[in-house]
Amino acid sequence: MVNVYPPSEDTHLLMRAAIAEARPDDSVIEIGCGSGMISESLAGRVRSIVATDINPHAVKATASLGIPAVRADLFHGISYKFDLILFNPPYLPAEDALDSEDDKWLSAALDGGADGREVIARFLKGVKDVMSPRGRILLLISSLTGPEEVMELAQASGLTTEIVARERYFFEELYVLKLRSSV
Ligand SMILES: C[S@@+](CC[C@H](N)C(=O)[O-])C[C@H]1O[C@@H](n2cnc3c(N)ncnc32)[C@H](O)[C@@H]1O
Structure with missing residues (x-):
């Protein structure tokens, strides 16, 4: 049984993009921190970093690296x-994601609902509430x-979209989108 998503190609792609994007005076939040590897790589490069995950095992793993981490659904409760x-x-459509009771938390890490965009759609709808005027989002x-469809959802939420990194793998291509407020 795997309780925390093991760092994978997607983790590394987002981590590299985050290191390239981060500025020393940035306050940063990582949503869905998993093992905490991305947050840990930014600590010391930015003014502050905190993390959330819906999975209590992920929160514990990230906190053990010295990153302030809280259990939350996305950014709920954070002002x-x-x-x-x-x-x-x-980000995977349910049919491509693992579906096992034994691996409940791994399922939660992979399963984006019927179209793969259910969690992303909720994220995009509310994210501007936790974004500073100079805020940027990196979304894998x-x-x-x-x-x-993801870019359309982002634009409908008042965000501009740009692909800042991409990498092709065996059965998929991964992208890092950079989103900013369009107003
Ligand atoms: C693909 S894994 C990425 C983990 C880690 N950031 C990495 O890159 O290795 C997705 C993570 O999002 C978390 N997650 C899923 N739904 C969430 C939600 N609604 N709110 C917060 N975290 C969530 C999962 O528990 C999992 O740790």
Whole structure:
């Protein structure tokens, strides 16, 4: 049984993009921190970093690295506004994601609902509430998530979209989208 998503290609792609994007005076939040590897790589490079995950095992793993981490559904209960928001979400359509009672938390890490965009859609709808005026978002998605549809959802939430990193793998291409407020 795997309780915490093991760092994978997607983790590394988002981590590299985050390191390239981060500024020393940024306040950063990582949503869905998993093992905490991305947050740990930014600590010391930015003014502050905190993390959330819906999975209590992930919160514990990240806190053990010295990163302030709380259990939350996305950013619910957080009223602060951040300069950089990172999210490697569950982005696979349910049929491509693992579906096992034994691996409940791994399922939660991968399963993005019927179209792969259920968690992403909720994230995009509310994220501006925790975004500072100079805020940027780095969001990892896959070709299986429907990149065009994700970009349409982001634009409908008042965000501009730009692909800042991409990498092709055996059965999918991964993208890092950079989103900013369009107003
Ligand atoms: C693909 S994993 C990424 C983990 C880690 N950031 C990495 O890149 O290795 C997705 C993570 O999002 C978390 N997650 C899923 N739904 C969430 C939600 N609604 N709110 C917060 N975290 C969530 C999962 O528990 C999992 O740790």
